[in-house]
Amino acid sequence: MPLLSTNPMTGEVTNTFEEWTPDRTAAAVRSVAEGYAVWKDAGFARRAESLVSLAGVLRRRADEFAEIMAGEMGKPVSYGRAEVLKCAAVCEHYAERGEAMLTPEPVSGCGREAFVDFAPMGTVLAVMPWNFPFWQVLRVAAPTLMAGNTLVLKHASNVPRCALAIESAFRESSFPDNVFRTLLIGARQVESVLDFDSIIGVSLTGSEGAGSKVAAAAGARLKKCVMELGGSDPFVVLADADVRKAAGVGALSRCANAGQTCIAAKRFIVHDAVYDEFVEALGAEMDALKMGDPMAEDTVIGPMSSFGLRADLQSQVERCAAAGGKIVKGGIPSDSGGAFYPPTIIEGAPFDAPVCREEFFGPVALVFRAVDEESAIAMANDTPFGLGGSVWTRDEARGMALARRIEAGAVVVNGLVRSDPLMPFGGIRRSGFGRELSHFGIREFVNIKSVIRD
Incomplete structure (x- = not known):
């Protein structure tokens, strides 16, 4: 062929x-x-x-x-x-x-x-x-x-x-x-x-x-x-996190490369105390990312790599909604030409739904509410994957301790998960x-x- x-x-x-x-x-x-x-x-x-x-x-x-x-x-x-x-x-x-x-x-x-x-x-x-x-x-x-x-x-x-x-x-x-x-x-x-x-x-x-x-x-x-x-990286936001900074990094992590990144933030696990504030901030930060022609210097979100992969992503979004998730942002492919998919936020999907245990390879954020720190870490580890993850808290010592408890190949405290020649990379x-x-x-x-x- x-x-x-x-x-x-x-x-x-x-x-x-x-x-x-x-x-x-x-x-x-x-x-x-x-x-x-x-x-x-x-x-x-x-x-x-x-x-x-x-x-x-x-x-x-x-x-x-x-x-x-x-x-x-x-x-x-x-x-x-x-x-x-x-x-x-x-x-x-x-x-x-x-x-x-x-x-x-x-x-x-x-x-x-x-x-x-x-x-x-x-x-x-x-x-x-x-x-x-x-x-x-x-x-x-x-x-x-x-x-x-x-x-x-x-x-x-x-x-x-x-x-x-x-x-x-x-x-x-x-x-x-x-x-x-x-x-x-x-x-x-x-x-x-x-x-x-x-x-x-x-x-x-x-x-x-x-x-x-x-x-x-x-x-x-x-x-x-x-x-x-693949990966389904947890993005854990604790009650004392800098919510605005976390939302900004989370939006970029989820949407850069049109969300087609193995170590992108995919499952946003947010403490109940800052949940509503974070979801609102995440949506605003996503809105600030320019989607458009990949040849333009100021474009952040280009098209997905193919129309076929965009259709696969849309199928996942629809199955997630059918399982009980609420699409609060995006969720409808662009009809303006190009294989674009808008930044999307889905709340309230059952954590154990089969579709929520898949990798979403596009700019779709699944957001889950955690009642406390322990449940957040348990949710972070409740996945068949284990590539990367991040923890957000103003208490950096606590963040480093929690990073060691997250079961993944790389965990970053208050930052973007990334690969670096100085550090081993894998899952x-x-x-x-x-x-x-x-x-x-x-x-x-x-x-x-x-x-x-x-």
Whole structure:
């Protein structure tokens, strides 16, 4: 099947790319395997130089890449530009710190000499989503390549232009041509790529369905996985919170990228004492976010990535209302053209309704009332997911203590949940397993080897 690049503002197919044949895919995978034989011995200085070179390309072409994202999946250009610059920063981060993260660690008390070594292993397959089409790729690629591995990318089928743009940036940099390659393939070819002995593992960011299928295929071949899947992040507002600040951050978290973010605030759990004040403030803050043409610099909310995904979101909203939720804001797709969905607030839905336990991948806030702090934390943890969350309180010490009780891969006190190269990123439960970023991420696809001299 062809890979289509479709403009979510118009629904028009702007580019069509033929899916690679299995033979062409195999040739690319073999080429990257050959590249590994040289790259693994290139040394940290050479790898760092290439990452710095790539960062320079990304900075120079940030405007161009932002426009590609806007035209292919609807991200406003100001946010797309910021995404590309964040990619440059993660390249520089690992160029500067990667060698120290992988320096052999001496161990005392085991033989006359002992240390733990971190050695590259081969080629990693990256299966990446469309919602952050540059960042998701580079946050995997930078540590993987700095460690001495090579990488092949199977990007989401609706962002082929982004996938090719990323490869063009690698080719323009000082990386060898056969260290990173984009494979223009659909999901049906993923298992055949995993069949190659040179593929030593897979890193996937995406839906639960995609993750479970790829994890099963990798497991059958005894190959390691890192899975960053969906989320239904709790946003806990306590009685002593700065309600206005919480509402402002909550609105941006829920609506930026048209709400299509795994770590967006999704379940707003608000103490009864400030509930009405918060809901009113959240609606006002949502109204202040400009929705419009993603090519405009002042746009905050662009269209969703496709009309089909907008229809799926509307179905969820209708099922939530049918279960007893009250739509107090939004809830009706825009008819002004483009795959826009308005910021939406739903109150009073039964907490245990099946639809409320799903991930809402769009600008829809489910708001729940908590009678006290303990019930708020219990509600935050009552989810099949576990990616991120936040706690809002003026008592920062209490907030930090409560953050440790929320069962998720990342919790922020009085701030926006985000990924940062300095901190590990990933989830628990149905939000996945393994970690990206920090020294934890760079060690996911290396041989952690014990070396002992008796």
